[in-house]
Every structure is written in C-alpha cells, then in structure tokens.
Amino acid sequence: MLSSRSQGWENILVEEFYQPPGQCEYQSDTEHAICVGLAAHPFRLLQVKGDRRHSSLYTKGDISVTPAGLPFLAQWDGNDHYLWIRLPLHFTQQVAQEAAEIDSEHVELLPEFRTRNRSIEQIGMMLLGELHNGGLAGRLYVESLANVLAVQLLRNYSATQPRVSLYSGGLSDHQLQRVIDYINDYLAEEIKLSDLAELLGMSQFHFSHLFKQSMGIPPYQYVIQQRVERAKQFLKQTQISIAEVALLCGFNSHSHLSKWFRQLTGMTPKAYRVN
Secondary structure (H helix, E strand, O other): OEEOHHHOOOOOEEEEEEEOOEEEEEOOOOEEEEEEEOOOOOEEEEEEEOOEEEEEEEOOOOEEEEOOOOOEEEEEOOOEEEEEEEEEHHHHHHHHHHHOOOOHHHOOEOOEEEEOOHHHHHHHHHHHHHHHOOOOOOHHHHHHHHHHHHHHHHHHHEOOOOOOOOOOOOOOHHHHHHHHHHHHHOOOOOOOHHHHHHHHOOOHHHHHHHHHHHHOOOHHHHHHHHHHHHHHHHHHHOOOOHHHHHHHOOOOOHHHHHHHHHHHHOOOHHHHHHO
C-alpha cells in the first residue's frame, strides 16, 4: 500500500492498494470515498452500499462513489489494484458553498457502484503520479486537484444540481499584481491555494481557473517557475550551498530543487553554477 498520509496533504487522502481476492468493509461519517479501478484484468466485484447491492465485472477506469455515512462492503474474486481517495465532508461542503452555490447543509452525494468519468479518472491518475514521485509538484498542486475533484463530484453525483459558473476574462491587473507580489514575498515558505484565493476573496476553484486564464499556467506551475528563477539568482550571485539555496527558495530539499531545476532548465543546479 502507498499512502499520502506521510506527505501532509490537506483535505484529501490518497492510497494505492494491491489486494488478492477477498472482501472489505468500510464506513465513515466524516469522509466521502472514491475508488478508481487500476486492475488490468477484469474481475467480478460485489458491492453492498446501505441496502443496495450490485455485482458486475470491474476493470481499469471504473469508478465507485461512497458518500459519507453509508456502510460499504465489497467482495472480489480476482487480484485487485485500485486507487482509494477520501475527501472530508466539511471540505466538500465548503467547495459546494463557495464554488457551486449550494447551501452546505443541503449537500448530498449519491452512491455510484460502477460508473465512468474521464475527468475524475484523470484527476486520480495525476494524484497517483504525485503519490509515486513523493509530492514533487508540491501541496499547491494537490490542493488544486482536490478542489477540482470536489467540484466534479458535486457536478455529477449530487442530489442537488450545482450551478458552477466559470468566469471568463481572467484576473484583473490589480488582482494579478496582488497575487504575484504575495507569491514573491512568501516564496521561501509554503504557499497554499487557500491563502491565494482568500487574498482576492474568492473560492479556490474560481481563483485557479481565473489565474490560469491570466497566466496561461496553473498557480502551482507559476510558483515552481518563480522558485527556480530565484534559485538561479542565488547560484549566480552567492556561494551558499545548494541545500541552502533549496530552502531559501521554498524547496524542501536539495533533491527537490534539483528535480525541478533540471526539468525546467535542462541542467543540474551545480552545472548551472559552474557555467
């Protein structure tokens, strides 16, 4: 099993499981659960959610949704490989109120035994990739994915159909400058999507959408680019160690800086300093 517990991700838990034939039971009053099938070979899966039962072949890309508070039992007859994603109830309620214009007290997700949703599958694969690489893109990236996932759940599996308005035109020059200045001032620290959105008084979902319209890239990519640019300055103008440069630019380690530096410049920090 691979889990995001040790990575400190907020408002989402992501776990990858490999399971031999067997069964499991699950119930949480505080979290919604999404299962994304990863098994290459189909197998028969029996699911019981509350007083409803469903039996069918289950394979890669199939998605199951279990709302908070609903008892869930599963039995399978083949080797299973799946992604298990949990979103806190309070988080989906917050997203519903801020981005989907639904009263948080009236948010009700509907159970799904076996469905297909390309958007949710893609989000799951991006989360899985981040899980495998040890959080390379950072928490800002995961926060963005968690928000988009919550909106997708509300759009497709909510008893109340939400109105999610996608504002066009991007951020105003004044708004964009405030965000850029904030990122520049706090580049050495952890920058959260919630802090950036709160700066402009809007939901995290809408902020991410408008920022990308303005800059052409999502917030997390912009932050990484700026951290690499600042690292270049330190490498050129000082003789402090690369490990220190990493921390001064908001990377959590020498290796974390090196991975992104090489990806964006084509060379290592050491080679850049020498050249």
